[in-house]
Amino acid sequence: MSDDLIPSGAAPAPVLDIRGLQVATQSSPAKPILKGIDFAIAPGETLCLVGESGSGKSVTSLAVMGLLPKGSLKAVGGRIELEGDSLLEASPTRLRDLRASRMAMIFQEPMTALNPLMRVGEQIEEVLVMHQRGLSARQRRDRVLDMLDQVQLPDIERVHASWPHQLSGGQRQRIMIAMALVLEPKLLIADEPTTALDVTTQKQILKLIKQLQERHGTSVLFITHDMGVVADIADRVCVMRHGEVVETQPIDALLRRPTTDYTRQLLTAVPSLRPRASREVADREIVLEAIELEKRYGQASRWARLAGKASAQTLAASDINFALTRGRTLGIVGESGSGKSTVARCVMRMIEPTGGGVRVMGKDIASLGRAALKPHRKRIQMIFQDPFRSLNPRLTIGTSLIEGPVNYGTPREQALARAAELLELVGLPKDALARYPHQFSGGQRQRIAIARALAMEPDVLVADEAVSALDVSVQAQVLGLLDDIQRRLGVAVLFITHDLRVAAQICDEVMVMQKGVVVEYGPASRVLGAPEHAYTRSLMLAAPGRHWDFAGFRPLKSVFEETSPVTATAR
Amino acid sequence: MFSYCLRRTLAAVPVMVVVALFVFLLLRLSPGDPAAIIAGDMATPEQLDRIRETLGLNQPIYLQFFNWGGELLRGDFGTSLMSNLPVTQLMVQRLEPTVSLALLSIVLSVVVAVPMGVIAAWKHGSLIDNVVMSVSVLGFSVPVFVIGYILIKIFAIDLGWLPVQGFKRVSEEGFGPFIRHAILPALMLSTIYIALIARMTRASMLDVLGEDFVRTAHAKGASEKRVLFKHALRNAGVPILEVIGTGFALMITGVVVTESVFNIPGLGRLTVDAILARDYPVIQGLILVTSGVYVLINLAIDLSYALLDPRIRYQ
Numbered sequence: 001m002s003d004d005l006i007p008s009g010a011a012p013a014p015v016l017d018i019r020g021l022q023v024a025t026q027s028s029p030a031k032p033i034l035k036g037i038d039f040a041i042a043p044g045e046t047l048c049l050v051g052e053s054g055s056g057k058s059v060t061s062l063a064v065m066g067l068l069p070k071g072s073l074k075a076v077g078g079r080i081e082l083e084g085d086s087l088l089e090a091s092p093t094r095l096r097d098l099r100a101s102r103m104a105m106i107f108q109e110p111m112t113a114l115n116p117l118m119r120v121g122e123q124i125e126e127v128l129v130m131h132q133r134g135l136s137a138r139q140r141r142d143r144v145l146d147m148l149d150q151v152q153l154p155d156i157e158r159v160h161a162s163w164p165h166q167l168s169g170g171q172r173q174r175i176m177i178a179m180a181l182v183l184e185p186k187l188l189i190a191d192e193p194t195t196a197l198d199v200t201t202q203k204q205i206l207k208l209i210k211q212l213q214e215r216h217g218t219s220v221l222f223i224t225h226d227m228g229v230v231a232d233i234a235d236r237v238c239v240m241r242h243g244e245v246v247e248t249q250p251i252d253a254l255l256r257r258p259t260t261d262y263t264r265q266l267l268t269a270v271p272s273l274r275p276r277a278s279r280e281v282a283d284r285e286i287v288l289e290a291i292e293l294e295k296r297y298g299q300a301s302r303w304a305r306l307a308g309k310a311s312a313q314t315l316a317a318s319d320i321n322f323a324l325t326r327g328r329t330l331g332i333v334g335e336s337g338s339g340k341s342t343v344a345r346c347v348m349r350m351i352e353p354t355g356g357g358v359r360v361m362g363k364d365i366a367s368l369g370r371a372a373l374k375p376h377r378k379r380i381q382m383i384f385q386d387p388f389r390s391l392n393p394r395l396t397i398g399t400s401l402i403e404g405p406v407n408y409g410t411p412r413e414q415a416l417a418r419a420a421e422l423l424e425l426v427g428l429p430k431d432a433l434a435r436y437p438h439q440f441s442g443g444q445r446q447r448i449a450i451a452r453a454l455a456m457e458p459d460v461l462v463a464d465e466a467v468s469a470l471d472v473s474v475q476a477q478v479l480g481l482l483d484d485i486q487r488r489l490g491v492a493v494l495f496i497t498h499d500l501r502v503a504a505q506i507c508d509e510v511m512v513m514q515k516g517v518v519v520e521y522g523p524a525s526r527v528l529g530a531p532e533h534a535y536t537r538s539l540m541l542a543a544p545g546r547h548w549d550f551a552g553f554r555p556l557k558s559v560f561e562e563t564s565p566v567t568a569t570a571r
Numbered sequence: 572m573f574s575y576c577l578r579r580t581l582a583a584v585p586v587m588v589v590v591a592l593f594v595f596l597l598l599r600l601s602p603g604d605p606a607a608i609i610a611g612d613m614a615t616p617e618q619l620d621r622i623r624e625t626l627g628l629n630q631p632i633y634l635q636f637f638n639w640g641g642e643l644l645r646g647d648f649g650t651s652l653m654s655n656l657p658v659t660q661l662m663v664q665r666l667e668p669t670v671s672l673a674l675l676s677i678v679l680s681v682v683v684a685v686p687m688g689v690i691a692a693w694k695h696g697s698l699i700d701n702v703v704m705s706v707s708v709l710g711f712s713v714p715v716f717v718i719g720y721i722l723i724k725i726f727a728i729d730l731g732w733l734p735v736q737g738f739k740r741v742s743e744e745g746f747g748p749f750i751r752h753a754i755l756p757a758l759m760l761s762t763i764y765i766a767l768i769a770r771m772t773r774a775s776m777l778d779v780l781g782e783d784f785v786r787t788a789h790a791k792g793a794s795e796k797r798v799l800f801k802h803a804l805r806n807a808g809v810p811i812l813e814v815i816g817t818g819f820a821l822m823i824t825g826v827v828v829t830e831s832v833f834n835i836p837g838l839g840r841l842t843v844d845a846i847l848a849r850d851y852p853v854i855q856g857l858i859l860v861t862s863g864v865y866v867l868i869n870l871a872i873d874l875s876y877a878l879l880d881p882r883i884r885y886q
Contacts, residue, residue, distance in 0.1 A: 099789070101792065104790065116880070
């Protein structure tokens with residue numbers, strides 16, 4: 001670890017100075033969560049705190065704000081100084097005064113971070129009501145409107161009077177930023193502020209934070225797990241693991257010359273944006289085919305018809321055509337609301353398509369009734385996004401694995417024997433059969449979910465954001481596993497993802513969707529290597545860290561570049 | 572917002588029609604001659620004829636229903652067999668004691684229970700929390716009339732602060748005498764609702780206090796009081812309102828025991844008397860009125876959700 005906590009030559013005192021911070025659980029015996037961490041942030045600097053889940057990066061930020069969950073976590077040692085104020089010794093009243101005025105925080109999930117029963121203008125104004133008692137109602141309103149303007153929201157008068165549910169995720173995050181910066185705090189803590197957003201929105205929000213930071217001279221403590229984002233915005237980086245800081249370096253040095261094995265591993269695990277070459281076509285048998293598939297939502301309600309209103313219909317997906325051959329992987333890529341999950345659910349017949357056909361092994365299943373559909377269900381199986389919620393917590397792994405085959409008439413003993421084989425195939429010990437989901441990590445659970453899908457001996461696996469909830473290193477392992485299984489069993493995969501890096505590494509063909517329609521469809525090497533459609537290009541341009549070859553520890557020039565020069569967010 | 576209110580209000584109409592049909596059929600479909608049921612065992616043939624005549628029993632059944640329904644709409648619920656007074660008049664006389672008692676009880680319950688629940692949730696796991704939870708278990712498990720008699724023993728007989736029983740109307744004697752007579756019955760009636768509402772408030776608040784926007788409020792530097800009451804309580808409000816609403820509706824029936832214990836001339840006593848005397852027109856009228864109150868309260872709850880939560884308003 002570097003002794004040089006403040007960048008060399010930096011004369012001003014740090015805004016935030018953390019020394020030997022220790023946080024432990026309040027259970028007995030106390031379990032250490034942060035084991036003595038040190039770092040400092042200079043005025044106007046952006047420090048990125050990176051690490052995988054459980055590294056303690058969020059706990060660090062909550063400790064600074066004094067928001068550690070009461071009764072479960074407690075700071076037990078070290079110092080946190082905000083411009084000389086010792087935060088761990090400050091009284092609750094003093095801490096309340098410092099929050100929002102000298103240090104502010106924005107969170108990961110903009111959909112839930114705002115009070116749903118207060119207009120957003122009022123929520124920003126509340127900060128002024130609490131911290132600047134001298135202001136008149138008129139002055140407060142002007143300040144809020146000015147702030148809404150600064151975070152570049154359109155139609156600020158209307159936004160001011162909006163409820164949170166009327167705004168999009170990106171807009172809500174702008175409201176959060178406005179709320180955090182309205183008193184011009186010296187320190188902004190951003191805890192994964194763009195993780196829940198689409199890439200294009202993420203790019204805008206990151207740019208906004210940068211602009212406001214420069215305008216107000218704010219220091220930013222930015223917490224993220226995404227190395228791409230780090231490469232784009234950080235001045236310095238602090239890598240955390242298991243409650244310790246393993247490495248602190250300026251961004252360029254860290255990306256080029258990581259000094260610890262752990263940082264090297266983290267960087268190597270970042271999937272490259274450069275698409276892999278499509279594999280040889282070994283088998284031309286089409287296992288899954290969509291023909292002019294369509295899903296339309298919202299028949300006009302009786303009341304709307306009585307009132308003579310036009311029917312408000314949404315085309316969630318229209319004119320979707322694709323063919324997936326045995327042993328191949330087709331990626332459906334798009335942002336939220338693009339219709340990619342709708343397509344997956346129609347293909348699975350979890351929802352009813354309103355038009356077109358879905359052929360599984362040549363048989364159209366789009367309009368089959370329940371009973372007729374049953375024999376075809378086992379041919380196509382799904383892996384879900386969140387491994388923590390996709391396994392029944394009350395069932396043993398064995399019971400979960402054999403449930404499907406037993407439903408289709410396989411004798412119990414035989415199904416159990418097969419389940420044991422499958423666990424071995426996905427790299428888990430046989431004794432896992434008798435255990436429960438909570439005894440496994442996220443990555444292990446996703447392996448179990450894959451084994452569960454394979455137990456039905458499907459021809460097609462549908463993976464809906466199957467690695468999005470996992471840390472990069474685990475993600476790399478699970479992607480490797482899928483690849484391996486595909487090679488061994490010849491199963492075809494329909495891979496739904498918002499992550500272009502993942503798509504580039506696993507897909508043979510890629511279909512890009514936007515607002516319910518396919519904008520580009522072809523071999524991954526062409527669609528992601530030399531995109532033709534403007535939307536695909538904008539997605540590629542928004543991908544964070546696209547100027548770095550992380551695994552090669554060097555900047556990247558040859559990857560797809562914008563045709564018109566656009567100022568990159570990286571510096 | 573307006574269309575939401577209108578839709579909810581209109582939806583209440585068919586419910587009332589079904590209730591009315593049920594009440595109508597209650598008498599017509601019971602075995603035997605409705606006139607004989609109404610008149611009772613000691614009726615003379617002339618009395619039976621008179622009843623058949625007034626009820627229009629010689630007409631087809633659907634006509635009977637429409638005629639009866641028409642009379643209901645004009646506020647005519649028929650005539651009591653016991654007292655020969657119009658049922659409407661009987662019920663109006665008895666309405667005030669019951670409604671004022673129920674209102675007092677529900678206000679008492681809310682005022683006591685909601686802060687109890689909020690504090691219990693805030694100090695989750697502490698001594699205060701445990702005390703609140705234990706008290707609420709007690710409130711659930713002790714029978715209402717036992718609480719009534721204990722209250723009478725302590726406050727009316729031993730201490731002599733309050734009257735043992737009886738009732739004074741607010742409309743006639745003013746608020747002071749009313750409260751002196753109504754406070755013990757209201758306490759008795761509200762015990763179980765205090766327990767229920769406190770528990771629901773605590774549970775709902777615990778959920779909400781774990782939400783992200785509560786953390787945001789803390790991060791803004793809001794005080795505990797502000798976080799609890801301005802941010803959390805309103806968000807916890809929908810389930811709490813639900814309990815208060817159903818509680819209030821159930822209270823109208825719960826009032827029977829209380830009115831008996833404290834000898835209060837309300838709807839509860841009228842119901843008991845009418846059932847004992849098999850006074851069918853009065854029973855019918857009471858069922859209709861109580862169902863009407865249920866429907867109205869449910870409507871009020873639905874509409875208040877919309878006031879509370881903008882997301883419901885814009886659906």
